Amino acid sequence: xxxxxxxxxxxxxxxxxxxxxxxxxxxxxxxxxxxxxxxxxxxxxxxxxxxxxxxxxxxxxxxxxxxxxxxxxxxxxxxxxxxxxxxxxxxxxxxxxxxxxxxxxxxxxxxxxxxxxxxxxxxxxxxxxxxxxxxxxxxxxxxxxxxxxxxxxxxxxxxxxxxxxxxxxxxxxxxxxxxxxxxxxxxxxxxxxxxxxxxxxxxxxxxxxxxxxxxxxxxxxxxxxxxxxxxxxxxxxxxxxxxxxxxxxxxxxxxxxxxxxxxxxx
Numbered sequence: 088x089x090x091x092x093x094x095x096x097x098x099x100x101x102x103x104x105x106x107x108x109x110x111x112x113x114x115x116x117x118x119x120x121x122x123x124x125x126x127x128x129x130x131x132x133x134x135x136x137x138x139x140x141x142x143x144x145x146x147x148x149x150x151x152x153x154x155x156x157x158x159x160x161x162x163x164x165x166x167x168x169x170x171x172x173x174x175x176x177x178x179x180x181x182x183x184x185x186x187x188x189x190x191x192x193x194x195x196x197x198x199x200x201x202x203x204x205x206x207x208x209x210x211x212x213x214x215x216x217x218x219x220x221x222x223x224x225x226x227x228x229x230x231x232x233x234x235x236x237x238x239x240x241x242x243x244x245x246x247x248x249x250x251x252x253x254x255x256x257x258x259x260x261x262x263x264x265x266x267x268x269x270x271x272x273x274x275x276x277x278x279x280x281x282x283x284x285x286x287x288x289x290x291x292x293x294x295x296x297x298x299x300x301x302x303x304x305x306x307x308x309x310x311x312x313x314x315x316x317x318x319x320x321x322x323x324x325x326x327x328x329x330x331x332x333x334x335x336x337x338x339x340x341x342x343x344x345x346x347x348x349x350x351x352x353x
Contacts, residue, residue: 118212125208125209146253146258147253149303151164163216170205170209172201174203199236222248222251223248225245229285229286230287252286256287272305280292
């Protein structure tokens with residue numbers, strides 16, 4: 088027979104555990120809600136940037152999946168992809184990035200501050216997403232160490248940032264910006280090959296340019312009006328914006344909402 092004090096101690100410990108677990112889940116929902124709010128702010132502030140980061144997330148997830156990353160690692164890649172340009176919505180950069188003239192050296196110097204600005208915006212969320220700060224900070228580092236802002240080299244660059252760097256460059260080449268015109272998929276592939284081993288992780292470039300990944304990438308189509316559509320391999324149209332794993336509302340709450348499709352928070 089279990090002594091009564093042992094039973095009471097066990098019950099109290101279980102109660103404490105349940106309370107801590109509930110508090111942890113509430114904290115995760117708070118962090119996820121903050122990310123969703125920030126993503127909505129990107130969309131509201133600059134639709135072009137909003138569409139860009141969503142496309143980059145798709146390309147990056149295709150590459151991450153081909154690289155055999157775990158679900159946790161893919162979620163890190165997704166978050167870094169979606170927020171890698173959040174530093175560009177800073178007041179000091181908005182006019183520069185929306186100027187239709189070619190960027191001056193001074194303007195480029197200002198634009199190069201966006202990884203650090205973005206990482207600083209996301210720093211308070213490091214308790215929930217420890218890889219987010221360094222991933223955003225590092226997405227313009229180069230394999231040969233000549234990138235910015237820290238000049239990190241090779242495998243010292245976080246893997247999520249190395250993946251996002253390739254996806255970001257691919258999208259920047261294949262979609263028009265105010266200061267540059269879109270080029271072909273062939274031109275984008277040639278640019279990635281030219282940067283293989285200097286700007287980009289050579290193994291990840293090879294994987295991104297592999298037939299399997301390129302087939303998936305070629306199937307992504309973005310509609311002019313927003314988040315767009317994607318053609319899957321069967322030819323069916325599906326949402327091109329990645330399903331956000333960090334959605335903060337539980338599935339039951341989402342089902343009650345007439346404005347959104349049900350999604351499960353993690």
